[in-house]
Every structure is written in structure tokens, then in C-alpha cells.
Amino acid sequence: SEIILFINKVCNKILIGTYGGGMHVFNEKTLQLTDLSKEEPFLYGCFFHFTQDKKGNLWIASQEGLYQSTVDGHILKKYDTMNSLFTTNAIFYVYADSMDRLWIGTKFGLFLMDIHSGKLRSDCFGTPIKGEVKYITEDSRKEMWVCSSNGLYRIGQNLQVLDHFTTDNILPDNQVNSIQE
Numbered sequence: 800s801e802i803i804l805f806i807n808k809v810c811n812k813i814l815i816g817t818y819g820g821g822m823h824v825f826n827e828k829t830l831q832l833t834d835l836s837k838e839e840p841f842l843y844g845c846f847f848h849f850t851q852d853k854k855g856n857l858w859i860a861s862q863e864g865l866y867q868s869t870v871d872g873h874i875l876k877k878y879d880t881m882n883s884l885f886t887t888n889a890i891f892y893v894y895a896d897s898m899d900r901l902w903i904g905t906k907f908g909l910f911l912m913d914i915h916s917g918k919l920r921s922d923c924f925g926t927p928i929k930g931e932v933k934y935i936t937e938d939s940r941k942e943m944w945v946c947s948s949n950g951l952y953r954i955g956q957n958l959q960v961l962d963h964f965t966t967d968n969i970l971p972d973n974q975v976n977s978i979q980e
Contacts, residue, residue, distance in 0.1 A: 804847050809857070810870050816846030822859070822872070836872025850895045852914050858901055860890040865903060876917075884919045885910065894935040894943075902943060904932025909945055911958070923958045934977045946975040 802818035806825075813825040814835065821842045822835040835841045845862035852858060856875065859866040864879030879888045885905060892904035901912040903919075909928040912919045921927055930949035937943055942961070945952040950965035950973045965973050 804845075805849070807849065809849075809851050810855070812870065814849065816849065816859075818845050819843065822846050834872075836868075838872060838874050840866065840874065840877075841872050847890065848892045850893045850901070852895045852901070853899050858893045858895065860893045860903070862889055864888045865890045865893065878919070884921060891931065891933050892935055894937070896937050896943065897941060902935045902945075904935055904945070904947075906931055908932065909935075909947075909952075924952075924954060925959045928952055928960070934975075936978060936980070938980045944978050946978055948974050951975045951978065 803815055804818055805816045807814055813827065815823045815825055817823070821844055823832045824835055825832055840861065840863065847860045849857050849859040855870060857868045857870060859868060864877050864885065866874055867876045868874045879885060887906045889906035890903060891906065894902040895914065896902060899914050901914050903910040903912060907929060908921060909924065909932050910919055910921045911923055928945060928947065930947045932945055932947045934946035935943065941956050943954040945954065950963055950970060952960055953962040955961045964970050
């Protein structure tokens with residue numbers, strides 16, 4: 800694929816996720832691309848983002864669901880609409896926070912997973928966060944910021960929505976694609 804969706808470095812590897820062309824490793828010395836692994840999703844899949852947890856495993860957001868894999872591309876588990884609470888297989892963003900929870904942005908809302916137990920929730924934010932979630936980050940106060948098609952959310956350590964910014968109060972547009980502290 801000629802469409803690159805993300806580039807990020809992990810364990811001295813530069814990983815590249817593409818739209819329909821799989822996931823690749825870029826070698827800085829040889830300037831060569833190789834497949835992350837020979838497992839089929841990594842050869843042909845559509846990959847939007849990844850994060851690494853404290854154990855070193857990758858959590859990979861894809862058009863076909865959420866993959867947990869080793870850094871070398873061995874798939875440990877796949878979460879999708881068939882075996883989880885996900886309402887869609889289109890996972891756009893993943894973020895492993897400082898408390899080892901996995902924040903998952905999908906086409907239809909926000910989910911939270913306890914990485915140790917694998918328990919997935921969407922009902923822990925006071926009111927469910929709906930709409931496309933394309934970016935998630937944690938600030939220096941350990942509060943989470945969620946960028947969505949329905950505005951910007953600030954979520955406290957107690958997992959409750961502290962602020963919801965929209966065109967009703969501050970934003971020029973409800974479509975928020977990223978934020979930086």
C-alpha cells in the first residue's frame with residue numbers, strides 16, 4: 800500500500816502501518832522494508848495505530864479489530880465483535896496509560912480494557928462516549944484526553960468525564976483529531 804497510517808519506533812524498530820498493505824519494519828541502515836511477520840494480518844491488513852504495554856507486548860488498532868502481539872509480530876490474541884464487547888471491528892487508536900489500562904478508540908466510541916484481566920468496558924465514564932475516537936493521550940496530571948467526532952473529553956483518574964468541549968462552549972468544530980499538552 801502507498802498509504803501510510805502511522806510510523807513509530809519501538810524496541811529499536813521503526814514500525815509502519817499501512818492501509819491494506821500490512822505492517823512493516825523499516826531498517827534505517829539498509830533503507831529496506833520488511834514485513835513485521837508472516838502472519839496473514841500483518842501482510843495485508845489495515846493498521847491505524849499501536850501502543851506498547853509494560854510487559855512489552857504491542858496492542859495494534861486495525862480495521863479488523865484489536866490485536867495483541869509480541870514485538871516480533873506473533874499474534875497473542877485478537878479482539879473483535881465476535882469475542883468482545885466491541886460494537887465495530889474498526890479500531891482507530893490505542894493508548895496504554897500509566898496505570899496499565901488500554902484506552903481504545905473505535906468508529907463508534909471509547910472502550911477501556913484492564914490489560915491484566917482482559918476485561919473490556921465502555922460504561923465507566925459516567926455517560927458512554929460515542930462517535931469516532933481518533934486520538935487519546937494522558938497529561939502530566941494523569942488525566943486522559945479523548946479526541947472524537949463529538950468534541951474533546953477530559954477524563955479524570957476516577958474515570959468520570961470532567962469536561963466535554965464542543966461547539967456549544969469553546970470549539971470551532973466538534974471534529975477533534977489530536978491534542979498536545
